[in-house]
Amino acid sequence: MKTYKSEEEFLKDYNPNDYKRLSLTADILILSVSSSDNANYRKTDDKKMSVLLIKRDNYPFKDMWCLPGGFVGYDEELESAPKRILKQETNLDNIYLEQLYTFGGLTRDPRMRVISTSYMSLIDKNRLMEHLNENASWFDIVLYEEKDDVVTIVLDNGNETISFTIKKELREKTTDRYSFHIVKNNSIAFDHPLVILAGLERLRNKLEYTDIVFNMMPEYFTLGELQKVYEVILGKKLLDPAFRRIIKNKVVKTEKIKTGEGHRPSYMFKYKKSK
Amino acid sequence: MKTYKSEEEFLKDYNPNDYKRLSLTADILILSVSSSDNANYRKTDDKKMSVLLIKRDNYPFKDMWCLPGGFVGYDEELESAPKRILKQETNLDNIYLEQLYTFGGLTRDPRMRVISTSYMSLIDKNRLMEHLNENASWFDIVLYEEKDDVVTIVLDNGNETISFTIKKELREKTTDRYSFHIVKNNSIAFDHPLVILAGLERLRNKLEYTDIVFNMMPEYFTLGELQKVYEVILGKKLLDPAFRRIIKNKVVKTEKIKTGEGHRPSYMFKYKKSK
């Protein structure tokens, strides 16, 4: 091996193509909570988590649904890619975005070797409404069932129902506590079911120890509305007094009052950074 | 844009080199706890966290310390890379390994565009002893100080002291709650200080809600030893009764007794998976 006298000299001689290089994409799991107002296809008014999916109009996986995503440019900052894609799909800036996990299975893309860094983004659906890319659609999570480390998720956008099943394999020492394997998947492209599951779990965990949830809320909200969002994310009912104790230090009561709901009106609250 | 009749046809025509591709490395933060027995350079017997670093003998960053790592091969499963490197550095299989974060700053590698997926690995130092790559060295974390979102970490391997400072920038909505910036760094290559910080924070958080710590413990240990490890990771003293309540369901008492320590002997315990 040739020895160099300085870093400059080494770099001048370095050829990046000595190794076969690969491609990187960023995929974004955009999560929100469906408000019954928007969801004209639903009769009951229970809220659901919802996921923004895109219908692929090109190969590979033509006509299947997938997460918004795209290649990270050679000269593009890693985080710029998801921001760019988010802007393009929702026309919104300044949205909550966090890196989830990097998936790199050898066969996850039939074209070539593609590594994908996935991100999770949380938004308040009311912020967009109009501008939605035409082949984008919100899918409600109408079923999330976990039994013996097998998770089944069913999504529905009002016209179409899609579902997948993932098995969480408990591995003793190696790698993360769990590794996920897609068991059944009829219509979501790539390994995107894994991203959806990872994001939902992350959100559920972070609910307890962060203020992440307020990224999905409008500026003013009632505690009842906030509680519903908690319940939808956690998948279980919470008792009022317990819930109010949990969020007591995270919100401030305002003068605004929400009336006209057919029952006692409630004060509206705002998010308050604590500590 | 040309239209295709089938996925096969599309793939036949697809040229991966239409886009400029990039390189991916895996870097591994190997953490352990120093036992005073091994650390002959230390007089006091307080335990410290320790990190395995490698002295670079090539450009770039020649002669600086860095995390063990290497390129992910084009035909290599993403997770195989850190396992391969771990094996190579420690000669151990079946070690706890979890993905931490993917860093992709444009200038993190002077050679070319390199994305790095970082992993954290936890081991019980007693498992290796002998076989350590000759330019590898364990550094104790002799200082970890956080003040006003500025973290300073000082490492020492007995011969050499290195340090770095990182500022945690609180960003309102975009991206993760925090983004990290290296403020000062005299001798660690690449952006590896960020990996070290991310790993230490992850370990500290996961201590509470997982059994991750037992990956750093030998099969049999006293509760005093386990408590020391907790204290080192958390950076604070714990009260005995409180600690014992926390780990009560995670360990089982065995017949073994550890004597000869100059004080009351203690029972040895083993890890017990709960639930």
Added chain:
DNA sequence: TTTCTTATTATCATTTTGTTAATATCAAAT
């Protein structure tokens, strides 16, 4: 006016933590 529905809070029991202190037991020093 009454009924329905959700909002909001009080109240109490239960469980979980925080803290101090008591007792135990071996090694080393006297």
Added chain:
DNA sequence: ATTTGATATTAACAAAATGATAATAAGAAA
């Protein structure tokens, strides 16, 4: 042999957090 030092282990109690029920409030709709 006895005392001293050090950590192990657990009891005991106070303080705080949580779980759960019930009481009261107030607008909308009947």
